Amino acid sequence: MKFxxxxxxxxxxxxxxxxxxxxxxxxxxxxKLYPVTRENAxxxxxxSLPFAVLLxxxxxKRVIFPLNLIAEAAQEMARGNxxxxxxxxxxxxxGDLARSINLLASRLKHTVEDITDEKNRMHAILNSMxxxxxxxxxxxxxxxxxxxxxxxxxxxxxxxxxxEIVEVVRHYDFEKYLKEALVNQLDLRREIQVLTPxxxxxxxxxxxxxxxxxxxxxxxxxxxxxxRQLEQLRNEFIANVSHExxxxxxxxxxxxxxxxxxxxxxxDAAEHFLKIMSAETERLTRLIDDLFALSNxxxxxxxxxxxxxxxxxxxxxxxxxxxxxxxxxxxELTTSMAEDLPRVMADExxxxxxxxNLLDNAIxxxxxxxxxxxxxxxxxxxxxxxxxxxxxxxxxxxxxxxxERLYRVDRARSRECGGTGLGLAIVKHILEVHGGSxxxxxxxxxxxxxxxxxxx
Amino acid sequence: xxRYAFDKSLREIQNDxxxxxxxxxxxxxxxxxxxxxxxxxxxxxxIMGDERIDELFLEIEDKCVKIIAxxxxxxxDLRVAITGIKILLSLERMADHSVDIARSTMCLTGHPMxxxxxxxxxxxxxxxxxxxxxxxxxxxxxxxEKAKAMCAMDDQVDFIFSHVFKDTLACMEENPQVVVxxxxxxxxxxxxxxxxxxxxxxxxxxxxLVTGERRELN
Numbered sequence: 001m002k003f004x005x006x007x008x009x010x011x012x013x014x015x016x017x018x019x020x021x022x023x024x025x026x027x028x029x030x031x032k033l034y035p036v037t038r039e040n041a042x043x044x045x046x047x048s049l050p051f052a053v054l055l056x057x058x059x060x061k062r063v064i065f066p067l068n069l070i071a072e073a074a075q076e077m078a079r080g081n082x083x084x085x086x087x088x089x090x091x092x093x094x095g096d097l098a099r100s101i102n103l104l105a106s107r108l109k110h111t112v113e114d115i116t117d118e119k120n121r122m123h124a125i126l127n128s129m130x131x132x133x134x135x136x137x138x139x140x141x142x143x144x145x146x147x148x149x150x151x152x153x154x155x156x157x158x159x160x161x162x163x164e165i166v167e168v169v170r171h172y173d174f175e176k177y178l179k180e181a182l183v184n185q186l187d188l189r190r191e192i193q194v195l196t197p198x199x200x201x202x203x204x205x206x207x208x209x210x211x212x213x214x215x216x217x218x219x220x221x222x223x224x225x226x227x228r229q230l231e232q233l234r235n236e237f238i239a240n241v242s243h244e245x246x247x248x249x250x251x252x253x254x255x256x257x258x259x260x261x262x263x264x265x266x267x268d269a270a271e272h273f274l275k276i277m278s279a280e281t282e283r284l285t286r287l288i289d290d291l292f293a294l295s296n297x298x299x300x301x302x303x304x305x306x307x308x309x310x311x312x313x314x315x316x317x318x319x320x321x322x323x324x325x326x327x328x329x330x331x332e333l334t335t336s337m338a339e340d341l342p343r344v345m346a347d348e349x350x351x352x353x354x355x356x357n358l359l360d361n362a363i364x365x366x367x368x369x370x371x372x373x374x375x376x377x378x379x380x381x382x383x384x385x386x387x388x389x390x391x392x393x394x395x396x397x398x399x400x401x402x403x404e405r406l407y408r409v410d411r412a413r414s415r416e417c418g419g420t421g422l423g424l425a426i427v428k429h430i431l432e433v434h435g436g437s438x439x440x441x442x443x444x445x446x447x448x449x450x451x452x453x454x455x456x
Numbered sequence: 457x458x459r460y461a462f463d464k465s466l467r468e469i470q471n472d473x474x475x476x477x478x479x480x481x482x483x484x485x486x487x488x489x490x491x492x493x494x495x496x497x498x499x500x501x502x503i504m505g506d507e508r509i510d511e512l513f514l515e516i517e518d519k520c521v522k523i524i525a526x527x528x529x530x531x532x533d534l535r536v537a538i539t540g541i542k543i544l545l546s547l548e549r550m551a552d553h554s555v556d557i558a559r560s561t562m563c564l565t566g567h568p569m570x571x572x573x574x575x576x577x578x579x580x581x582x583x584x585x586x587x588x589x590x591x592x593x594x595x596x597x598x599x600x601e602k603a604k605a606m607c608a609m610d611d612q613v614d615f616i617f618s619h620v621f622k623d624t625l626a627c628m629e630e631n632p633q634v635v636v637x638x639x640x641x642x643x644x645x646x647x648x649x650x651x652x653x654x655x656x657x658x659x660x661x662x663x664x665l666v667t668g669e670r671r672e673l674n
Binding site: 397 | 479585
């Protein structure tokens with residue numbers, strides 16, 4: 001084993017070496033001096049010196065140096081380094097001590113590794129959870145915030161540890177519920193609205209920490225914004241449908257009562273009323289048909305009967321059906337078909353309906369004397385049909401909503417034209433079940449362009 | 457009162473202010489939301505909720521006054537108590553403006569909001585809310601830089617306000633049928649602009665709290 005005397009002096013100190021040396025020196029001197037009194041003291045000293053040095057050397061090698069090594073290793077362990085092994089393999093007490101300490105270190109190392117593993121696993125689980133987690137201790141101070149909550153609430157988990165919850169999640173109700181769960185040790189499920197960074201609704205489940213001496217509460221965040229929005233859409237839809245159904249019904253009922261009250265005898269009036277009733281009934285039927293069609297496509301009850309069809313034929317057919325109403329309004333209707341359009345796999349009836357709806361809208365919302373063009377062509381791996389009109393156009397804020405069920409830019413005008421408010425929703429859904437899409441551009445007062453795409 | 461107890465009550469005041477701040481942020485959001493969607497129920501909620509904010513205001517103000525009266529704090533401790541009252545006042549005014557916006561919603565029922573500049577209102581509201589949030593964040597963290605940055609946002613709100621004002625006037629001249637809606641729109645944009653101004657006051661209070669300097673950032 002290599003070591004320098006300077007280092008040895010520094011780590012052990014001079015005192016033990018000197019005292020060992022002196023002790024042994026004096027012992028031998030006395031031993032020698034006792035029987036042979038003729039020898040002088042100098043001779044005795046000279047004689048015992050080598051023995052003393054030898055013994056001291058042995059002592060140093062066998063006891064002091066190994067003990068020093070063990071002390072060093074123990075200090076290393078205290079500092080957290082459990083990798084260091086004490087390399088003493090002797091068969092005495094010192095060797096035993098070294099082996100025990102080595103064993104202690106390796107046991108400790110395993111325990112620490114287990115705990116670290118456990119901690120990492122917990123960390124990984126918390127980090128990869130889709131739900132947000134906030135945990136607080138019994139005093140309401142933040143113990144833990146997982147990345148989902150960090151993102152959702154725009155806070156930093158590291159900076160929020162140990163702070164009071166109100167400093168971290170500034171939300172009056174959230175804090176109130178948390179305290180409620182903490183004080184009463186109760187499970188709570190509440191919804192809270194978070195405003196920043198984006199307005200969102202979270203369903204939060206507060207659970208008291210069980211099996212922990214220090215108490216506390218865990219709050220689980222689940223984003224339910226979309227769910228609530230869908231529910232709201234559905235409620236709006238039901239309200240709208242009831243309204244749409246009630247309007248013609250009220251009218252029919254009114255005329256029926258008038259007829260029963262005696263208007264039946266006035267033949268001219270009766271005929272006029274009946275005509276109105278018939279028109280209203282037709283509107284009701286149309287609405288119910290459209291609702292039915294939409295629901296069928298949406299719920300995938302009716303699958304498209306796909307066969308190779310030629311868009312030219314479909315457009316031609318639709319133009320022949322609607323050509324009359326266009327010319328009634330003095331609208332110039334032009335068609336332009338790209339040559340050699342390939343056939344597309346689609347349900348002919350459904351696609352006919354798409355083009356009818358688009359062209360019918362164009363005619364409805366274009367002034368007398370306007371122009372409408374229907375184009376069909378190929379755009380990469382897609383076939384498109386484009387209906388462009390010079391009509392009243394759609395305001396920008398409504399553009400994204402025109403494909404919603406029963407959404408109308410101008411309720412009064414749409415009803416006047418006999419629309420059900422479902423036409424474009426049906427178009428969108430038909431194209432979607434075909435794997436296609438629809439786009440719209442418009443400028444208010446100048447006209448709109450609807451482009452339907454079908455994949456090849 | 458020991459130093460520890462004193463610090464604790466100062467911290468408690470700060471947390472109360474944050475609680476009230478969260479209610480005010482929500483009130484601003486709800487009032488503008490009710491105005492945009494013409495939702496009378498939400499508007500009524502904002503008006504009713506203001507009572508709770510007023511109660512909190514009085515409660516926290518009392519705490520501040522009490523600590524000044526009984527502990528006679530000096531230097532930074534005094535500034536903490538004084539800023540607390542300043543921020544409270546600003547928050548209370550903001551809550552009142554939210555109530556004003558909610559009242560406008562109530563008055564507008566049956567008048568569809570078809571004045572074009574209304575599109576700017578959500579953006580204005582978002583900025584005003586962000587300013588309130590940043591102001592309170594700066595207060596919690598004693599962050600002077602954030603307070604300054606947030607006050608700079610006020611210029612943008614003022615800029616949008618002047619635009620909305622001009623555009624609304626133009627719309628009203630063009631189409632006298634929208635005068636009612638236009639008038640309320642002017643009010644609402646003004647309230648939002650005031651809210652942003654009060655948020656700036658919070659920023660100024662934070663700077664005063666940390667540095668002891670008074671600075672006009674508006």
